[in-house]
Amino acid sequence: MRARIYKSTGSWYVARAENGETYQARIKGVMKIEGITSTNPIAVGDEVEMEIEAVQEESAIISEIYDRKNYVARVSPHNKHQHHIIASNLDQSLLFVTLKDPKTSQGFMDRFLISCEAFHVPAIIVFNKADLYKKKELEKFERLKEIYEAVGYTVLLCSVAEEKGLEEVKALLHNKVSLLSGHSGVGKSTFINALFPEFNLRTQEVSGWSGKGMHTTTFAEMFDLPEGGHIIDTPGIRELGLVDISKEELAHYFPEMRERMNDCQFNNCMHIEEPNCAIKQAVIDGEISEERYISYRTILDTMESEW
Structure with a gap:
């Protein structure tokens, strides 16, 4: 059967x-x-x-x-030469991030989005714990929202304490198979419990001594949503190594670069020092955010050591 x-x-x-x-x-x-x-x-x-x-x-x-429609994978935490499939046959993925307690780095966000692009899984970014944000964090959120919406991603601001954004997320989950990911401590389990108390997922506060979230989910697990659809809750991810992506391919997984790279003078342009590079020109013209370009360069620099 x-x-x-x-x-x-x-x-x-x-x-x-x-x-x-x-x-x-x-x-x-x-x-x-x-x-x-x-x-x-x-x-x-x-x-x-x-x-x-x-x-x-x-x-x-x-x-x-049976053949998978798609999947999301990461480098195995135990062996960097192997990959670990997080979940398969997905309609979308929701990345839970926080700008405070703990702070999610933009580099981590971009690595996750690259993985979703590589495996053809639409991604949504959920900025959680908005009730903790002061003026500095709210300004940072507005900037990041502007950057990622311009690229084509859906960006939400949420808070369980203030019951903010809960219904928007619930609507997005309806009749879809959704992967829910993020660092430990970003409030993902608390968020799910607020939407669907019947799941009663284990939650744990951020550990004070390290500022890192403590692991609560040990294995990925799928739950049926009462009004249709499924969510897959995943263990908190500390780091996300990219799987089967070469340095030459990396820019393809930045949508704003992908749509402009044919305008570069060289077919094999890496968008670093080459002349007449359409990507660098788009950064200068403000069409590609400097933050995303820096993220691209940073990930490019670390790829040699990953493989």
């Missing part, structure tokens, strides 16, 4: 069949060696074929993985 993966806990998976029944499933042995390059051969969101192993124990064996 066909089923969808709702949770992965290493070697066992929670799978829900088309009839609504939930099973504990494991992979048929031979599947593990068939050219799987990720650390996890099956990810949350995957559609699989499985056979019932024991009716009483509600266990099953997964015999086939």
Whole structure:
């Protein structure tokens, strides 16, 4: 029978069949060696074929993985030469970020957006904990909103404490399969609990000694939304290494660069020192934000050491 993966806990998976029944499933042995390059051969969101192993124990064996529409992956935290699939078959991803307690760097945001562009997953940026923002943070938000909306991303300002932006996010989630990501401590679980109290996700405050969020979600997990759709909650991500992207390809995943790069004098222009570069000219003319260009250069400089 066909089923969808709702949770992965290493070697066992929670799978829900088309009839609504939930099973504990494991992979048929031979599947593990068939050219799987990720650390996890099956990810949350995957559609699989499985056979019932024991009716009483509600266990099953997964015999086939159906082709993925898309997925989002990151460099494995344990081995930089392998990748880890965060989730698959997505309609969109929501990146939760904060400008205070803890502060999300623009570099992290851009890496996440690059990953979504590379795997064809539309991305939405949710600036959370707005109730903590003072004048400086609000000015920073307005600048970032201007930058990312100009590129084509949806940007929202939200606060659970002030019940701000909750309904907008809820509307975006309706009848979609949505990946929810962000650093630990950005209030993602608190946000989900405010929208859908029935999920009762574990939450934890930012640790005072480091300013970093503490890990609360251990494995990615899918939840059915009461009015249609699914969300996939993910563990808090500290760092996001890019997967299978070469230095030559990087600019393709910046939409504002992608639409102008054919105007560069050289086909293989890296947009650094080359003459008649349309990207650098667009930065000078204010058509591409300086912050995004700096982010591009910074990521480019670190890619050598990643691979």
